[in-house]
Amino acid sequence: MAYELPKEKQELVKEIAQRYPEPRSGILPAMHIIMAERGWVGTDGADHVADLLGVPRIWCYEDLTFYTYFPKEPVGKYHLQICHNIACNLRGSEEIIQHLEEKHGIKEGVITEDGLFCLHRVECLGACGGAPVIQVNDDYYEHLTPDSVDELIERLRKEAGNGKK
Amino acid sequence: MALEKHVFKGLDIPGNTDLKVYEANGGYEVWKRILKDKITPEEVIQIVKDSGLRGRGGAGFPTGLKWSFVPKDSPKPKYLLCNCDESEPGTFKDREIIEKSPHQLIEGMLIASYAFGSQNSWVYFRGEFVKGYRTVEAALAQAREAGYIGENILGSGWNHQMYTHRGAGAYICGEETALIDSMEGKRGEPRLKPPFPAVEGFYRSPTIVNNVETLTAVPKIMENGAEWYRQWGTERSPGTKLWSCCGHITNPGVYEVPLGYPMKKFFEEELGGCWKGHQLKCVIPGGSSVPAMLPDEFFACNMDYESIAQHGSMLGSGGMIVMDEKTCLVEVAEVLAQFYHHESCGQCTPCREGTGWVHRIIRDIERGTPQHNVKETLLLVFDEIFGNTICPLGDSIVMPIKSLMEKFPEEFDYYIREGKSMITGKAKRAHEVKEPRPHNWRRGKPFNYPTAEDYVTDFKGQVVHDTNPK
Numbered sequence: 001m002a003y004e005l006p007k008e009k010q011e012l013v014k015e016i017a018q019r020y021p022e023p024r025s026g027i028l029p030a031m032h033i034i035m036a037e038r039g040w041v042g043t044d045g046a047d048h049v050a051d052l053l054g055v056p057r058i059w060c061y062e063d064l065t066f067y068t069y070f071p072k073e074p075v076g077k078y079h080l081q082i083c084h085n086i087a088c089n090l091r092g093s094e095e096i097i098q099h100l101e102e103k104h105g106i107k108e109g110v111i112t113e114d115g116l117f118c119l120h121r122v123e124c125l126g127a128c129g130g131a132p133v134i135q136v137n138d139d140y141y142e143h144l145t146p147d148s149v150d151e152l153i154e155r156l157r158k159e160a161g162n163g164k165k
Numbered sequence: 166m167a168l169e170k171h172v173f174k175g176l177d178i179p180g181n182t183d184l185k186v187y188e189a190n191g192g193y194e195v196w197k198r199i200l201k202d203k204i205t206p207e208e209v210i211q212i213v214k215d216s217g218l219r220g221r222g223g224a225g226f227p228t229g230l231k232w233s234f235v236p237k238d239s240p241k242p243k244y245l246l247c248n249c250d251e252s253e254p255g256t257f258k259d260r261e262i263i264e265k266s267p268h269q270l271i272e273g274m275l276i277a278s279y280a281f282g283s284q285n286s287w288v289y290f291r292g293e294f295v296k297g298y299r300t301v302e303a304a305l306a307q308a309r310e311a312g313y314i315g316e317n318i319l320g321s322g323w324n325h326q327m328y329t330h331r332g333a334g335a336y337i338c339g340e341e342t343a344l345i346d347s348m349e350g351k352r353g354e355p356r357l358k359p360p361f362p363a364v365e366g367f368y369r370s371p372t373i374v375n376n377v378e379t380l381t382a383v384p385k386i387m388e389n390g391a392e393w394y395r396q397w398g399t400e401r402s403p404g405t406k407l408w409s410c411c412g413h414i415t416n417p418g419v420y421e422v423p424l425g426y427p428m429k430k431f432f433e434e435e436l437g438g439c440w441k442g443h444q445l446k447c448v449i450p451g452g453s454s455v456p457a458m459l460p461d462e463f464f465a466c467n468m469d470y471e472s473i474a475q476h477g478s479m480l481g482s483g484g485m486i487v488m489d490e491k492t493c494l495v496e497v498a499e500v501l502a503q504f505y506h507h508e509s510c511g512q513c514t515p516c517r518e519g520t521g522w523v524h525r526i527i528r529d530i531e532r533g534t535p536q537h538n539v540k541e542t543l544l545l546v547f548d549e550i551f552g553n554t555i556c557p558l559g560d561s562i563v564m565p566i567k568s569l570m571e572k573f574p575e576e577f578d579y580y581i582r583e584g585k586s587m588i589t590g591k592a593k594r595a596h597e598v599k600e601p602r603p604h605n606w607r608r609g610k611p612f613n614y615p616t617a618e619d620y621v622t623d624f625k626g627q628v629v630h631d632t633n634p635k
Contacts, residue, residue, distance in 0.1 A: 019326075019328050020348075021242075021367075021368045021370075022349070022350075022368060024349055024350035024351070025330075025348060025349055025350045026350065027350040028330070028331065028332070028333055028347070028350060029330065029331065031333070032292070032331050032333070055350075059350065059351075062351070062352050063333075063350065063351070063352065066335065066352040066353070066510075067292070067332070067333030067334055067335055068333070068334040068335065068507075069292040069293065069332075069333035069334030069335075070333055070334075084500070085254045085453075085500060085504055086254045086255065086412075086453055086486060086497060086500050086501060086504070087254060087255055087411040087412055087486060089496075089497075089500050090412050090413060090486070090488060090492065090497075091412070091413075122334075123252070123254075123334075123336065123504055123507055123508065124252055124253070124254040124255075124336075124453075124504070125293055126251045126252060126256070126257050126259075126260050126291065126293065126294065127257055127260065128254065128255050128256070128257050128409065128411035128412075128417070128484070128486075129257055129409060129410070129411050129417040129418050129419065130417075131411055131417070135293060138295035138296070139295075139296070140296070
């Protein structure tokens, strides 16, 4: 099924591409716009970018497979990305991952049944001073402990229940 | 006693993301003065050269010299790209700057662009820095409105446009030629040099790529002069540097330290030593890509490029990772290996294949099922990778892991011999022998070809296909 951005976002994609010497540079910004719209990109998103910018589809597939920030399938309402690199590892990210799985039933790579959470390990998030750190959609949460994780998950559940975001 | 901030004073000023606050603290004064007094680009370059400012992204190349490589008579447009693709494990100084003092970065970029005649510039963020990206976008909007960016800036006839560009989770795009590729909408694959980007870069035009910290230091240097900047640091490493310190220390964070400051003093007074009163085991001083240091070496050195090099490591990007006595270094090596394996761009064979080998070999050790001659094999692979790749990512996996193996051989030997860690007494991945890790989700369904992750080795070291449900 083909995916299409809303009209005004399509204009935005074209406008941004104009800033660069060639439209190919507009591929990544366009994918960021799709990601902001629906939380993931996927091949249909890549097709749409190619059509909008008038570039070969293979260029978009190349980028989609190379840049790991763009999910290629839905990731739930709250995409939890936990850093498991060295600084976070030293300060206990593995325990946090275990805690999320055991206490909250949030397993790596699987969307929870209510469609809210999906956990993935990622590489260094550039916030080693606040290790261990987790990224929930666009926001960072630092200095995690099992308790603060409980609080965070609880809050997100409530937020979703109230229909916010 | 806390070290005072000088060049990066703005980081401590509350509300400094706002233009008014920045201007109240002398912001954009230098930029106005340069345009008003018609200070020539040559003079700007000369002052930066005299100050001895070196690239803070890791390589330490003199900044003024880099700018002077841009051909003056080139008919092509010239570009400035600011490298904010900060992904080196252990480094988090640039994020601090873009979130707390974005205007100083913008002013630095304006001055740098003026110095070598660029009319378009971009800030390249890593995709994850959403907050920093929004902060800089807001700051850019303010600066545009105030007339510091745009057409005919402050009536001087000078034009400049500044934009932002977001990457998407590729460590390799921090390498300058890969960053240029990424900006062109391609996969971030480093290019062979020469030609250097200063001659042929972004769409084959002269391009300068500078780190955030480097550009942010420029306005203060222009404001106070080269001599002012040289009051800190050593003859060959003048000025101050931001250090981001993390790991097992009491006070993690970002510190501005004059180069050449005694390491021991810094570690004890500022960082508060190891956390929970533990003993120091080893330190990786410059972001995860540099050799590890033993406590003796670490305490003997000063915090500048030359002194750290003399003691067997590198200053790199100034991301200090501290490990205490309870750390299992085989596990550290595995974490690093898996990082470089994940982030290798796949262009050069030694790195694409070698990082995977190193990762799988160390993972097998952690499972308690190492194959024969593990150490010899690893050293052989290291030799094949080191120096045989286009960019330094290949070297980056070799340096830390090799140094850990050389400096703590007994720990590696014990894990290989006993099938468990000398420190924790357990084999970290023993459970994976029966139950391998889940499939690498990032490859996604449409491109579901078998990858290195899909293969696991069984007890006899034979390769079997991973039949784990996807």
